[in-house]
Amino acid sequence: MKLLGSVTSPFVRKVRIVLIEKHIDFELVGDAMTGDAPLIEKHNPLGKIPALVLDDGLTLFDSQVITEYLDAISPVGHLIPDNPRERAVVKRWEAMADGILDAGVAIVLEKRRPETEQSPAWMERQRGKMERGLAQMSKELGTRSWCTAEALNLSDLAAGSLLFWLDFRFPEWLWRQQYPNLNALANKLGQRKSFKETLPNP
Numbered sequence: 001m002k003l004l005g006s007v008t009s010p011f012v013r014k015v016r017i018v019l020i021e022k023h024i025d026f027e028l029v030g031d032a033m034t035g036d037a038p039l040i041e042k043h044n045p046l047g048k049i050p051a052l053v054l055d056d057g058l059t060l061f062d063s064q065v066i067t068e069y070l071d072a073i074s075p076v077g078h079l080i081p082d083n084p085r086e087r088a089v090v091k092r093w094e095a096m097a098d099g100i101l102d103a104g105v106a107i108v109l110e111k112r113r114p115e116t117e118q119s120p121a122w123m124e125r126q127r128g129k130m131e132r133g134l135a136q137m138s139k140e141l142g143t144r145s146w147c148t149a150e151a152l153n154l155s156d157l158a159a160g161s162l163l164f165w166l167d168f169r170f171p172e173w174l175w176r177q178q179y180p181n182l183n184a185l186a187n188k189l190g191q192r193k194s195f196k197e198t199l200p201n202p
């Protein structure tokens with residue numbers, strides 16, 4: 001299977017981390033967004049990365065569909081619980097982390113527009129989603145070792161993809177000091193092979 005993406009996208013990183021954690025072979029096509037007619041548009045009409053092209057040609061998107069599929073095709077390192085409520089709680093964490101990323105990506109893109117066309121009020125609204133989302137994550141993590149269970153699962157991997165992306169794109173945000181429990185979680189995740197092998201600046 002081929003993963004279409006870029007090395008800096010946090011959504012692509014989450015999928016790469018899941019692939020590595022589950023020992024699934026894949027080929028990363030890291031320039032799927034570049035050029036006038038980016039490759040991604042041939043595979044995902046929405047023009048967003050990641051997209052996973054399966055060996056039979058079916059393309060899967062978005063990242064939450066892909067992570068669920070990957071967990072289902074291999075029993076190795078089960079990442080999404082079978083119990084409906086536990087499953088929903090894990091998926092909710094993934095939605096929360098991805099939602100914070102959506103707001104963050106929107107701010108990054110807005111800042112790339114000419115300054116006169118930027119909307120400070122709109123960016124402030126996105127920032128509010130990020131601030132509230134991170135506060136909620138910290139509150140729900142509390143003193144636990146992992147986000148939702150006694151062992152690592154998809155909720156932790158999604159949270160980690162978000163947290164390291166904050167370091168990368170919002171270095172001025174001292175979230176590690178603000179939320180020591182999220183800092184401890186990130187430090188623990190950062191030791192894993194899957195995170196070490198997917199750094200945005202290898």
Ligand SMILES: N[C@@H](CCC(=O)N[C@@H](CS)C(=O)NCC(=O)O)C(=O)O
Pocket residue numbers: 009010011046047048049050062063064098105
């Ligand atoms: N909900 C999507 C979000 C993906 C996304 O926003 N990817 C960004 C890159 S980080 C993108 O492709 N943006 C291009 C665009 O929106 O046109 C997912 O989880 O896969």
